Amino acid sequence: MSRTTLSPRRERLARLGRRALWRLAGGILVLWAVATLTFFALRLMPGDPVLAILGGPSGNPTAETIAEATREYGLDKPLPVQYALYLGRLVQGDLGISYSQHLPVTRVLAQQSWPTLELTLSSLALAWLLVLALTVVTAGRRRWLASLASLAETLAAALPHFWLGILLLALFAFGLRLFPPAGSDGWRTLVLPSIALAIPLAGFIAQVTRESLELTLEQPFVLTARTRGLSDLAVRFKHALRHAVLPGVSLSGWAIGALISGAVVIEVIFSRKGLGRQLYQAVQAQDLPLTIGISLVVAAGYVLANIVVDLLYQWLDPRQQGNPA
Amino acid sequence: MSELTLEATLPQVRVQRRASRLRPGPLLALAFLLLLIVAALLPQLFAHSDPLAIVPHDAFHPPSQAHWFGTDQSGRDIFSRVIHGTRQSLFIGLAATALAMSIAIALGLLGGLGGARIDRGVGWLLEVLFAFPSLVLALLFVAIFGSGIGPLIIATGLGGAPGYARMVRGQVLAVRNAGYIEAARALGHPPLRIIARQLLPNAMRPLIVTLTMGVGQAIVWASALSFLGLGARPPAPEWGTMLSMGRDFIANAWWLTFFPGLFIVLTTLSTTVAGRYLQQRLEGRLS
Numbered sequence: 045m046s047r048t049t050l051s052p053r054r055e056r057l058a059r060l061g062r063r064a065l066w067r068l069a070g071g072i073l074v075l076w077a078v079a080t081l082t083f084f085a086l087r088l089m090p091g092d093p094v095l096a097i098l099g100g101p102s103g104n105p106t107a108e109t110i111a112e113a114t115r116e117y118g119l120d121k122p123l124p125v126q127y128a129l130y131l132g133r134l135v136q137g138d139l140g141i142s143y144s145q146h147l148p149v150t151r152v153l154a155q156q157s158w159p160t161l162e163l164t165l166s167s168l169a170l171a172w173l174l175v176l177a178l179t180v181v182t183a184g185r186r187r188w189l190a191s192l193a194s195l196a197e198t199l200a201a202a203l204p205h206f207w208l209g210i211l212l213l214a215l216f217a218f219g220l221r222l223f224p225p226a227g228s229d230g231w232r233t234l235v236l237p238s239i240a241l242a243i244p245l246a247g248f249i250a251q252v253t254r255e256s257l258e259l260t261l262e263q264p265f266v267l268t269a270r271t272r273g274l275s276d277l278a279v280r281f282k283h284a285l286r287h288a289v290l291p292g293v294s295l296s297g298w299a300i301g302a303l304i305s306g307a308v309v310i311e312v313i314f315s316r317k318g319l320g321r322q323l324y325q326a327v328q329a330q331d332l333p334l335t336i337g338i339s340l341v342v343a344a345g346y347v348l349a350n351i352v353v354d355l356l357y358q359w360l361d362p363r364q365q366g367n368p369a
Numbered sequence: 370m371s372e373l374t375l376e377a378t379l380p381q382v383r384v385q386r387r388a389s390r391l392r393p394g395p396l397l398a399l400a401f402l403l404l405l406i407v408a409a410l411l412p413q414l415f416a417h418s419d420p421l422a423i424v425p426h427d428a429f430h431p432p433s434q435a436h437w438f439g440t441d442q443s444g445r446d447i448f449s450r451v452i453h454g455t456r457q458s459l460f461i462g463l464a465a466t467a468l469a470m471s472i473a474i475a476l477g478l479l480g481g482l483g484g485a486r487i488d489r490g491v492g493w494l495l496e497v498l499f500a501f502p503s504l505v506l507a508l509l510f511v512a513i514f515g516s517g518i519g520p521l522i523i524a525t526g527l528g529g530a531p532g533y534a535r536m537v538r539g540q541v542l543a544v545r546n547a548g549y550i551e552a553a554r555a556l557g558h559p560p561l562r563i564i565a566r567q568l569l570p571n572a573m574r575p576l577i578v579t580l581t582m583g584v585g586q587a588i589v590w591a592s593a594l595s596f597l598g599l600g601a602r603p604p605a606p607e608w609g610t611m612l613s614m615g616r617d618f619i620a621n622a623w624w625l626t627f628f629p630g631l632f633i634v635l636t637t638l639s640t641t642v643a644g645r646y647l648q649q650r651l652e653g654r655l656s
Contacts (some may be wrong), residue, residue: 070496077497088513117462202638204589206596207612207630210619305504309593313616323505324597327512335512343500 056362060355063174071347078343082336083130087123117141139340140333144326149337152322153225157341159228160311160318164303166234168240168296174246175253175292178196183257194254200247205306209240209313225288226315236308244306245299257288290361301346306358395646398639409456420606429622439624441615447624448602450606451632457607458636461522461600462588468526469533469587475529477537477572478564481545491538495531503590505527511599521600525591529583536579540572547571564653578648585640592633606650608633 055102094113110318114120118129133140139149216236260266261284269283270276308320315321316321319338326334408415427444430436438447480491501509507524514520544550545568553563588608593611594600596616603614608629614623 074493074497074500077493078500081497082509085509085513121517124455133430149463149606199634199638202585202634203639204630204633204637206593207626208635210612210616210630211623214619214623214626237446238587301502305502305590308504308508312597323508328385335509339505339509341503342502342505346500346502 057189060358062261063358064351064355065185067351071351074347075340075344079134079336079340080127080133082339084328086332086335095104096332121267128192134340140336142326142331142337143335144329145185149333152334153319153337153341156319156322156338158318159316160304160307160320161345162234162305163237163241163310163316163318164300166238167245167303167306170242171246171249171299172237172292172320174242174249175284178246178250179254179257179288180277180285183254183261183280190254194251197247197250200243203247204242205240205244206309206313208243209237209310212236213256213313228317233314233316237314237316238245240310240313241303241306245302249295249299252295253288256291257284260287263287290357293353293357293360299352300349301351304342304346371417390394390608392644398642398646401635401639405455405459405639408452409459412453412456416446418446418449418451418624420445420450422446429618431622432624436498438628439622441625442479442609442618442622446580447611450611451608452627454606454608455632455633457601457605458588458592458609458633461591461607462584462636463519463530464522465525465591466583467584468522469529470580472526472530473533473537474569474573476534477541478569480534480538481541482564484576488538489536495534495538498531501636504593507590507594508599510595516599517603521591521594524594525587525598528590533576533579535585537572540575541568544568544572573634574651577651578644582641585637587633588633615646637643 094110094117098109098113117271118126121129130140137150139153141147142152145152178193178197182189212234213225216222222235223236257280261280263284266279266284269279274282304320307318308324310316311318311321312324319342323335323338323342325331325337412420422445424440427436427440428442430440430444432439436446436448436453440446441450456500476491476495480488483491498506507528510524510527512637514523549571550563550567553567558566591600592607592609592612595607596613598613601607601610603610611629612626615622615629618625
């Protein structure tokens with residue numbers, strides 16, 4: 045054996061690493077486009093940004109204050125110059141000052157990112173837990189059980205998260221008083237929002253996973269595993285699942301986008317701290333730097349999550365290696 | 370093809386036809402969609418009272434014989450509002466899906482037929498658009514163009530377009546080199562005619578199902594925006610707006626939000642079930 049050949053495992057890891065780097069480079073390019081697009085799109089916004097800085101048209105600022113603020117925020121320079129300055133600051137990690145909160149955007153983002161991350165991750169985890177419980181146990185079982193579970197999935201996927209959120213709020217927060225109706229401190233405030241986001245998502249992922257699990261259970265290798273005397277649940281969890289989760293895993297990349305969209309509404313309903321609610325407020329207050337900052341962070345999170353999902357997919361299914369995404 | 374293989378495939382075809390017979394689920398879904406369409410065209414058939422009539426002493430009545438779905442904070446009949454809201458909600462869903470699909474077809478054709486370089490450009494543009502979650506894209510749009518029904522439709526359509534565009538592009542690439550396209554080209558048909566007559570119809574067929582389900586999803590996203598107060602203006606009977614108005618009273622009047630939401634759920638559910646039924650029918654016929 046020559047020394048240059050790496051062990052297959054090492055070689056796979058190296059290939060995954062190269063892929064990760066390549067995807068990260070592509071991701072940075074996407075983020076640059078996102079930054080450019082938001083910058084120019086938001087310049088089309090009606091209304092004078094200077095007025096937004098000074099507290100809206102009702103603030104009645106004098107001509108001098110307007111001129112001063114225009115200069116202070118660099119709004120008197122031509123657009124290409126503003127864009128170049130903006131990109132230059134962006135590379136240094138400076139996202140400007142929020143018009144509405146008069147704080148550095150990066151500080152607002154630092155405060156608001158964790159609650160949203162917590163919410164999306166707990167929802168995704170809860171959704172997968174529901175999916176596994178529902179599909180692995182019922183797929184390919186007696187017909188009525190499987191069709192009952194399938195009905196539950198279709199119904200779950202059709203439930204809008206905001207309606208679910210309101211119902212949960214009415215029932216468990218105001219009715220039974222089991223959970224707090226608002227706020228973002230402690231795990232108890234996380235329960236109802238996560239359930240509202242997880243149930244529709246679980247419905248979507250479970251539909252795909254059930255179909256693929258049912259196909260997998262008909263594969264010859266499953267029969268082989270059964271003839272080796274493995275129990276039914278062991279066959280399902282140890283052998284079939286790894287194949288069956290693949291479509292669900294690739295759907296999870298999309299799911300993160302859907303979760304962030306959902307987080308906007310859910311954070312508003314449950315009055316939670318977070319990027320979604322902040323974005324909603326920033327848009328209403330015409331707060332350009334904050335809107336751009338949140339869009340960028342959300343896009344970065346989404347791009348990163350999709351790279352992770354892609355790598356996970358490659359790891360779970362070595363047949364995909366060398367396959368361009 | 371020999372007679373033997375033909376005979377061997379016949380029983381399979383029969384089995385599939387039996388599987389696609391109308392079962393109670395799809396039947397209910399199609400019936401509900403039909404009722405919705407009738408309600409959208411002729412709301413007076415179902416609801417006799419004025420959806421905007423304010424009757425202060427009737428405020429906050431729970432569901433009863435006189436008011437099936439109860440009344441809201443101004444004494445307006447919620448059943449009547451839900452029925453009258455059908456038109457606007459269905460219209461928003463259909464228009465947004467149509468818009469999303471038009472953008473998707475334009476981008477998909479451009480990518481699928483424009484050559485490798487343009488295709489890479491379109492693929493990259495789609496990746497950039499994907500980096501904005503649909504509601505974030507819609508919020509940005511509303512920030513620029515203001516709220517209201519028009520911007521709401523465009524925002525919802527824009528949010529859905531990248532997903533459809535990816536599918537159309539894949540379909541165009543799959544169909545592009547099919548035998549019938551080659552035949553049409555060999556016959557000397559002009560490219561635009563081939564696109565309109567052969568390429569698009571064949572590329573779009575598998576997407577009909579996605580579109581059916583897409584209308585339901587568009588209604589959900591549009592209601593989410595209305596719910597945030599970015600769609601139809603408050604007294605208007607639109608499902609999302611009604612949810613938004615009822616939100617302040619969830620602690621003691623659940624029916625204000627329950628029934629409009631229920632109609633959103635039933636609509637999405639029906640479009641999903643009907644879409645899946647269509648898919649089975651189409652696959653049965655194609656194989």
